Amino acid sequence: MNALAAKNRPQVIDKFKNKKFDLIIIGGGVTGAGIALDAASRGMSVALLEKKDFAAGTSSKSTKLIHGGLRYLKQFEVKLVREVGLERATVHKIAPHLVLPEKMLLPLTEDGTFGKIGTSIGLKVYDMLADVKGDDRRVMLGKEATMEAEPLLRTHDLKGSGLYAEYRTDDARLTLELIKTAAKYGALSLNYISATDFNYDENKKIESVNVKDELTGEAFTMQSEYVVSAAGPWVDTLREKDKSMTNKHLFLSKGVHIVVPHDRLPLKQSVYFDIPDGRMMFAIPRLRVTYLGTTDTPYKGDINRVLANTDDVDYLLDATNKMFPDVDLTIDDVESSWAGLRPLIFEEGKSGSEMSRKDEIFESKTGLVSIAGGKLTGYRKMAERIVDLIAEKFDDNQDREFKDCHTRKIPLAGGDFADYQEVLGYQSEIEKYAEKLGLDGYYGRYLVANYGNQSDEILTAMENYDDEPNTALLRAELDFCLKNELTMKPMDFLNRRTGRLYFNIKSIAPSLDAILADFQKFYDWSDAETEAEKAVVLQEIEDVSVFYAPEAV
Numbered sequence: 001m002n003a004l005a006a007k008n009r010p011q012v013i014d015k016f017k018n019k020k021f022d023l024i025i026i027g028g029g030v031t032g033a034g035i036a037l038d039a040a041s042r043g044m045s046v047a048l049l050e051k052k053d054f055a056a057g058t059s060s061k062s063t064k065l066i067h068g069g070l071r072y073l074k075q076f077e078v079k080l081v082r083e084v085g086l087e088r089a090t091v092h093k094i095a096p097h098l099v100l101p102e103k104m105l106l107p108l109t110e111d112g113t114f115g116k117i118g119t120s121i122g123l124k125v126y127d128m129l130a131d132v133k134g135d136d137r138r139v140m141l142g143k144e145a146t147m148e149a150e151p152l153l154r155t156h157d158l159k160g161s162g163l164y165a166e167y168r169t170d171d172a173r174l175t176l177e178l179i180k181t182a183a184k185y186g187a188l189s190l191n192y193i194s195a196t197d198f199n200y201d202e203n204k205k206i207e208s209v210n211v212k213d214e215l216t217g218e219a220f221t222m223q224s225e226y227v228v229s230a231a232g233p234w235v236d237t238l239r240e241k242d243k244s245m246t247n248k249h250l251f252l253s254k255g256v257h258i259v260v261p262h263d264r265l266p267l268k269q270s271v272y273f274d275i276p277d278g279r280m281m282f283a284i285p286r287l288r289v290t291y292l293g294t295t296d297t298p299y300k301g302d303i304n305r306v307l308a309n310t311d312d313v314d315y316l317l318d319a320t321n322k323m324f325p326d327v328d329l330t331i332d333d334v335e336s337s338w339a340g341l342r343p344l345i346f347e348e349g350k351s352g353s354e355m356s357r358k359d360e361i362f363e364s365k366t367g368l369v370s371i372a373g374g375k376l377t378g379y380r381k382m383a384e385r386i387v388d389l390i391a392e393k394f395d396d397n398q399d400r401e402f403k404d405c406h407t408r409k410i411p412l413a414g415g416d417f418a419d420y421q422e423v424l425g426y427q428s429e430i431e432k433y434a435e436k437l438g439l440d441g442y443y444g445r446y447l448v449a450n451y452g453n454q455s456d457e458i459l460t461a462m463e464n465y466d467d468e469p470n471t472a473l474l475r476a477e478l479d480f481c482l483k484n485e486l487t488m489k490p491m492d493f494l495n496r497r498t499g500r501l502y503f504n505i506k507s508i509a510p511s512l513d514a515i516l517a518d519f520q521k522f523y524d525w526s527d528a529e530t531e532a533e534k535a536v537v538l539q540e541i542e543d544v545s546v547f548y549a550p551e552a553v
Contacts, residue, residue, distance in 0.1 A: 003183050006482045006522070012188050013213065013220075020223035021047045023390060024209055025230055026195045026238060028052075029059030030171060030376060032230035033178035033189075034383035034407070040185035041410060042387060042402040047222060048179070048187060049211060051194035051234075053492045055175035058232045059376070060496055061306075061340025063257065063282055063293055066091050066099050066167040066377045068130050070106075070122070070272070078129065080358050084377040085130025088167050090408045091380065095169075095177060095415040096423045097452035101136070102168040102284075103269040105150055107323070110157040112274045116140075123162045136165035150268055152324040166270070168284065171376055172496040173450055176485055178379075180413040191486055198227070198242055198366070205367045206242070215488060225398070226390050229370040233303045233341040235362075244364030250372055251346040251355060252303065256312040257293030259336045259502055265290040265320070265327050275319035283320060287442055287449075289335065289503055292316050299341055307543055308337040309550045336505045336544045345373045361385065380407055414452025423448065430455045437462055438469035450498065454480070471511040474498075478518055490519055490537050501544060512537065 003012050023039050025032045028050025036048045050056070068085035092099040106123075108116050123138035132138075139162070141149060146161040179189045192214040199208040199221065206227050212219045229238045233252055239245045262285055270284045283292050295312050310331070317329050344355045359374030359382045369389065374382050384405040394400040417423050431444030437459060447455040462469075462476035481487040481497045493515070495501040500508055512534070520530045 002484070003188055004180055004484055004486050006486055006488060009190065009486070009488075012190055013193075013218075015188060016047060016190070016193075016211070016222050017220050019045070019047075020225070021045045022225050022394070023047070024049065024222060024224040024227045026209070026227065027230035027232060027234070028054040028175070028179070028189065028191060029057055029230065029232050030055065030175045030178065030379045031059075031232070031371060031374065031382055032228075033059075033175045033182065034379040035228060035230055035386050036187045036189060037178050037182040037185065037410065038380075038383040038387040038405055038407050039390065040182050040187035041407060042391065042405070044387075044390070044402060046182070046187040047224070048182070048189035049193040049195055049209075049222075050189070050191045051214060053191045053489070053496055054179055054189070054486070055172040055496050056191075057234075058340050058343065059175050060172035061255070061257075061338045062171045062376045063255075063284075064169055064171050064286075064291075064376075065102070065282070065284070066169050067104075068126060068166070068377070070126055070164075077358070080378075081126065082129040083381055084375055085126065085132075087377050087380060088130060091169075091174075091377070092167055092420070094408065094410060095174065095412040095452075096417050096420045097415050097426075097448055098174055098177065098412070098450075099167045099169045100449065101420065102166050104164055104166045105146070105269055105271045106162040106164065107146065107150075107153055107271065107273050108159045108161055109274060110159060113278070113280060114162075116159060119162045123164050126164065132165060138162055138164040150271060152265070152267065152326060153271075154323060154325050163269075168270070168286065169376075170450065170499055172499070174376075174412075176496070177412040177414055177452075180484065181410060184413075189486075191492070192488055195238065198368070200366060204365070226393060227368055228386055228390070229368060230386075231370075232372070233343045235343060235370050235372045239362065239364070239368070239370060242364055242366055242368045244362075244366060244368060246362070248360070248362060249346050251344045252299045253342040253344055253355075254297050254299040254306060254312075254339060255294040255342055256308040256316065256337060256339045257291050258308070258313055258316050258334045259289050259291045259505075260329060260333045261335065262286075262288055262290050264329060264333050265292075265324065271323070273323045276322065281316070281319055283324075286503060287446060291502075292320050296342075303341060306339045306341055308339045308547060309552070310547045311550050312339070313337065313547050331547065334545070334547075336502050337547070338502055338544060343372045359385075361389065363389075383407070414454045416453060423452075426453060426455075430459065433459050437472075439473060443470075443473060446504075451480075454484075467511075467514060470507060471514050474507075474511045474515055475518055478515060482522055490515060490533050491540055494537065495540070501540065505541065505545060508537075508541065 022044040025048040040046045141161045197210040198206045201207045209222045267285045362370040391402045427448040431441045434444040462472045465472035487493045
């Protein structure tokens with residue numbers, strides 16, 4: 001049985017009801033997905049629950065970089081920088097189609113955060129900590145070389161730059177490929193299953209979890225030896241249900257990114273630059289667009305609906321126009337946006353941007369293990385620490401032993417390539433195949449960056465449709481995602497599976513009715529159900545592309 005085929009969801013729910021698992025994971029973001037793969041690959045029986053769609057929270061709303069966190073060196077978080085710096089190469093190796101090398105330019109200005117000597121030393125230490133080799137090592141550029149590398153930069157106070165290596169990814173796709181890889185080791189994962197409460201034994205230890213199928217409304221109970229919460233911004237919500245809140249709690253910081261057409265900000269590479277309030281932000285080219293971010297502001301609103309507002313967008317546009325004065329971006333240039341929450345560990349007296357990005361594990365007397373904080377880049381090490389802890393509990397309490405962590409050697413679904421050069425060779429083949437089918441070459445690069453070596457399967461299926469090429473491609477992608485990625489709703493597909501909501505939003509409308517018709521046929525929806533789903537899609541498109549004053553949201 002393919003446990004991630006949408007049609008097989010009832011069989012998986014049946015197993016959820018009738019099997020006692022070694023580990024239940026609550027939260028289907030990148031941390032929960034990483035824990036599922038680590039635990040299942042060591043031999044544990046695993047169930048993962050996500051109350052919305054996989055990666056619907058923070059894990060589809062990051063800056064989408066697998067990076068070392070250069071600025072954390074200034075906060076003397078050397079251990080964090082070394083760990084995530086080393087992890088960049090590991091994650092690139094296990095998913096070379098999805099974690100892509102990205103040169104990052106750090107302009108040096110007269111009153112900037114980084115001075116020339118400090119930057120040279122800092123980048124060298126950064127490379128040493130991350131064991132960077134060869135052409136990826138940092139290079140310091142003078143003013144003229146910097147202007148040649150990025151002609152759009154302002155020049156009046158430019159002193160030079162540092163050029164160093166990072167990696168770009170799609171956080172939602174990374175999460176999905178982790179879940180698909182975990183399934184190969186027997187992990188069972190479902191979206192739209194919420195944990196509503198816990199049940200306790202006579203020793204006041206958690207023995208089961210009450211859950212609800214958010215698609216059908218059915219409630220049932222799941223049995224497990226241990227329960228881990230990797231629920232991101234909802235970690236404290238579950239700790240409150242467990243009555244295990246301590247003086248340690250989360251601080252939620254909102255981060256907003258905006259997307260503009262690449263021809264309006266045609267950068268040659270990513271740029272990491274100073275902004276007037278002392279923070280720094282990224283401008284990152286990605287195929288047909290360039291995206292900008294991020295903000296860092298305290299958030300106390302509805303954590304289930306986080307939106308960018310006009311203040312957020314104006315802040316990012318103003319900072320970008322100051323660094324690239326000739327582009328003159330306006331709000332009319334913004335195609336889309338995303339807004340997410342960083343679940344940081346609260347530190348008294350510090351602002352959100354000053355708080356550590358280190359992860360922390362909370363263990364309650366009831367047995368609930370929670371993990372919060374951390375960075376996208378460090379998901380695998382966070383998972384390793386959690387599963388080491390659970391394995392130790394099994395050894396102490398049930399006299400069961402499990403393998404050591406070996407996820408650094410497990411290629412993720414779609415990423416079974418010898419190296420990045422092999423990815424580029426495959427990408428060239430896919431681009432030619434796509435062009436033969438009438439698609440722009442962009443779509444060949446897009447497919448490989450999303451699906452890796454699963455791309456030719458999608459293009460082959462595309463030949464089954466008589467629509468114009470872009471619609472035929474979308475329908476072929478949907479067919480693949482329904483069969484392999486538990487795609488339950490149109491927005492699962494248009495956002496987390498394909499990234500089109502953020503990076504190609506204008507491609508949605510011409511194909512939307514065809515996509516909805518395929519969903520209706522697959523799930524046997526009524527016309528009313530289909531219209532309701534269409535309304536959701538149109539609302540989400542408005543949410544990411546129309547901006548309101550802060551008080552309106």
